[in-house]
Amino acid sequence: IIKVDSTIPNKSIQSNEECVTNIVNKYSKEANTKYIKYLKLIDQARRNYKPCNENRCNCHAGVMSHDLKIFKEKGISEKLINNIKSKGTKYQIINHKLYRDPNCMFPSRCVGIEHFLLEIVSDLPDMEFIVNTRDWPQINKKYGFFGPVFSFSKTDEYFDIMYPAWAFWEGGPAISLYPRGIGRWDNHRSKLGKLGNFTKWDDKIPKAFFRGSRTCSERDPLVLLSREHPDMVDAQYTKNQAWKSEEDTLNAPPAKEVSFEEHCKYKYLFNFRGVAASFRFKHILLCKSLVFHVGNEWQEFFYSALKPWIHYIPVNSDATKEDLKELLEFAINHDELAKEIAENGYNMIWNNLKMKDITCYWRKLLKKYASLMTYKPKRDQSLIRIKQ
Ligand code: UDP
Known part of the structure; x- marks a missing residue:
């Protein structure tokens, strides 16, 4: 018997047997495809997942x-x-x-x-x-x-x-949209939380989206993939205070900054480390879009409550354009799983990262x-x- 975690919709909590039935059997025709490795990872993550007790910030204790x-x-x-x-x-x-x-x-x-x-x-x-x-x-x-x-x-x-x-x-x-700094998580949380809840999954644009400055070159492969496949990815560099020339935006003019609310229109969102962990992560999880989290080295206090393949799609920090494309194609081809993971990520942040x-x-x-x-x-x- 599995303990039901209120952070995760019941339908995504499955016993070991159900996992096998749902994930591997459901997609059994894919047994020999490149996607089977991801299905197995999801299956394994679900078997190992132990929901935390949500009382008194215990999930982070x-x-x-x-x-x-x-x-x-x-x-x-x-x-x-x-x-x-x-x-x-x-x-x-x-x-x-x-x-x-x-x-x-x-x-x-x-x-x-x-x-x-x-x-x-x-x-x-x-x-x-x-x-x-x-x-x-x-x-x-x-x-x-x-x-x-x-x-x-x-x-x-x-x-x-x-x-x-x-x-x-x-x-x-501080960016042009938040000139006094991003701040006030209480306000962002309530706005984005509502938006995440009211925007239907099927109404989201089926593309990967990223806006941010080049604080770390681990972001380059996604920006380059976006230039090759604008139909699949919209990822562009914005200016930050250190911007001197187009070299700092990977030889392209800087893109306009985009609010967190605008991010929520897209089905797939990317998080990367910056100088240290990026504040972006918690905001985009509240969009109830599927979050691809690149690299697991840089942490904030709430990261360890979020589990790969349960709350987000983990991506290696040295992932190439090709790796990213394959993972995105996996998500596009497994829309129901993508939606479940997006909902799990939303629920974990909404329930356990209140002021x-x-x-x-x-x-x-x-x-x-x-x-x-x-x-x-x-x-x-x-x-x-x-x-x-
Ligand atoms: N940001 C944003 N819209 C943009 C660009 C940045 O909301 O168009 C936010 C971003 O999510 C992050 C902060 O501004 O929380 C700084 O982003 P940047 O990529 O410059 O640096 P990071 O802190 O991620 O390394």
């Missing part, structure tokens, strides 16, 4: 345990904090008041972080911690120094502790962190009080 595990044995000492204090901005919570170093490298990012900290400060014990507001994580496992640094995104090569990015509230990338899940994650994370501290922090007079 394994991530904070994983990130804090390294501090479990010896705890977090003052010496460890001193090792890494130059890696980010210092915060203190003393007597349920929030304090911060007067200098924040990216002020709007600090505001985005503090929005959540101020919501929970009355529940938290005294503590101090270092928050990295750069895109890039700081504590590479190969470096000689070590200590607890909070970063929004990392790969397995880093010891950083992941926290929910500032951009859930403020300070995301209250973000606050919940911060609260649990900082309580766990504080329980590992081996000293009682004293008020640092060089810090300033942060208020609503």
Whole structure:
């Protein structure tokens, strides 16, 4: 008996036997085609899938345990904090008041972080911690120094502790459509969530779509495929602040920026890493379109709740144009499966990435962190009080 997960429509939850019947038997005439490998991967993913318990941001709880595990044995000492204090901005919570170093490298990012900290400060014990507001994580496992640094995104090569990015509230990338930064996930979530729900799958344009700047060349094969097969893919580079010439948009004029709402018109959407993880992922999953997620190295705190072939189509980061074309053709030829995966992805984000899940994650994370501290922090007079 399989536990029914409310994040996934019942019809896509199947027992092992049903999986075999539905996936392999249903498409048995394809046994010798190039698609059988994808069908088997879906089948296997469904067998292994264990729905998470959705209460109190529990779907993401394994991530904070994983990130804090390294501090479990010896705890977090003052010496460890001193090792890494130059890696980010210092915060203190003393007597349920929030304090911060007067200098924040990216002020709007600090505001985005503090929005959540101020919501929970009355529940938290005294503590101090270092928050990295750069895109890039700081504590590479190969470096000689070590200590607890909070970063929004990392790969397995880093010891950083992941926290929910500032951009859930403020300070995301500023583009012409979102001049003050993408920010305000609550607004995007409600708008895109409604749109995702009301746009019928069959009314979506049966094409793959991507708009974004060339923050990472892993995006090139899709843009090149789009130039060869505009009937199948519309993927174009936009300008970012670093744009100097058409070389930065792969030798083509930059395309106009497109809102997230416009993305939802398309059946297939692509997510790629940028400098670190891209904020795009959560937004496009809410379109209830099928998301192709390229590369699995760069993570945010909520990524591990999303499972390949269940919530999205995984794509290797070194996929060629030909690989992408074959995967897209697979999706086009298996419309029902594509629709199910799109719905699963939508449900996971809609149900488990509410504003209250973000606050919940911060609260649990900082309580766990504080329980590992081996000293009682004293008020640092060089810090300033942060208020609503
Ligand atoms: N973006 C957008 N429409 C566009 C181009 C970008 O909504 O036409 C969003 C994109 O989804 C991402 C942010 O702007 O969340 C920055 O995108 P970019 O590709 O420049 O950088 P990334 O952060 O993905 O590396």
